[in-house]
Amino acid sequence: MRAMKVGNPATIDSLELVNLPDAGRPGAGEILVKLYASSLNYKDYLVAEGLLPVEPGRIPLCDGAGEVVAVGDGVDDFVIGDRVVAVFxxxxxxxxxxxxxxxxxxxxxxxxxxxxxxxxxxxxxxRAPRGYSHAEAATLTCAGVTAWRAIVPDGPTFAGQSVLVQGSGGVSIFALQFAKAMGAVVIATSSSDAKLEQLKALGADHVINYKATPEWGEVAYNLTGGVDHVVEVGGAGTLPQSLAAAGYGGHISLVGVLTGRAGEIPSNLITRKRLRVQGVQVGSREDHLDMVAAINATGIRPVIDRSYPLEDLANALRVQESGVHFGKITIDIQ
Structure with missing residues (x-):
């Protein structure tokens, strides 16, 4: 079978497409899955570029979707032909x-x-959500469950509350969609007016261009009287504004580090507002299953910006790094 491997030393340019032995037959409690699609996350870029160290020759990408083609002894929750999506x-x-x-x-x-x-x-x-393509299902493993965990189990978000999402990456767009499904008012930020229009089309009630409005936290606070839930994907560079946006007793889900891993934080706002600042590490298998059930009930569909074949993974990762995409970048595995 074909596979992509991380180089040694790991860089995007050293990714290698290789031929590996057959995957073999599933043993007891196992399934054999023919993979048709994956999608990219910032973590995948870090692995490929050597910024998140892994063993030499590691096969990258944490997202995956495909079809069950064989089952091992004792397997009764999947049958041949089931369309499936990987759990993180x-x-x-x-x-x-x-x-x-x-x-x-x-x-x-x-x-x-x-x-x-x-x-x-x-x-x-x-099992993948009903009616999803393999590419759509592949977007859920990391970004979908991360957004679900932030909005629902860790929130929890209730109808009429306010949610702020940052940018237009996979986690942020899923968070917008899940928050709207819960009946929340959503504020979305971006440095691109064109992307802000796309976010409005997805249901964002208010949008803020953070480049044109550096003190966007104050604007978000005034729009809502204090945001109930902030999905913080920027990290140290955006956290101070997220703290400013949050209302008293508010909740901030720390998801990403796109703007840096360390920085000066106005901790007085955390104590004065009695904020709950909580790290998110994707979610459990139970969270994953609950998210799929919610998608089946609501009809939410992921936003896919563009797709690349497996052999063009390096170029796909460069687009992921650039941040020009809106939503998810998927990988076709044929």
Whole structure:
């Protein structure tokens, strides 16, 4: 089978398309999945560029979707022909996140889904949402579940509350969609007026160009009387404005580090406003299953900006790095 491997040393330019032995037959409790699609996350860029160290020769990409083509003994929750999507955390089934969860994350500590076939335990996959293409399903593994975790279990978000999302990447767009499904008022930020118009078309009630309005936190606070939930993907560079936007007793989900991993934080706002600042590490398998059920009930569809074949993964990752895309970048695995 064809697969993409991280180079040694790891750089986007050193990614290598290789031919590997057949994936083999599934054992007891396992399924064999023919993978048709993946999608990109910022984590995948970090792995490919060597900024998140992994073993030499690691198969990257944490997202994956495809079809079950064989089942092992004792498997009764999947049958041949089922359309499936990968689960991010293979050790975090439900409840609190275990301390060793990140030691079993595909595309990082384990081989990921930049390949044509995979044999894996059934808990590595769920059924895909009804009517989804493989590419659409592949967007859910990381970005979809991260947004779901931030908006629903960790929120929780109720109708009439306000949610602020940053930018137009996969997590932010899913968070906008899930928040609107919960009946929330959504504020979206971007440095692009064109993207702000697209965010409005997806349901954003208010939009702010953060480049034109550097103190966007104050604007968001005044629009809502204080934002109830902020999905913070920027990191240190945007967190001060998120703290300013949040209302008293508000909740901030720390998702990403796009603007840096460390910086000066006005901690007085956290204490004065009694804010709850909470890190998000995607979500459990239970979160994943709940999200799929919600998608089936609401009809939410992911936003896919563009697609690349597996052999063009390097160029796809360069687009991911640039931030010019709106929504998800998917990878076709044929």
């Amino acid at each position: 955390h293979t050790r975090w089934i439900s409840g609190d996140m275990p301390s060793d969860a990140m030691r079993a994350a595909p595309g990082d500590s384990l081989d990921g889904f930049a390949r044509e076939f995979v044999v894996a335990p059934t808990k590595w996959f769920s």
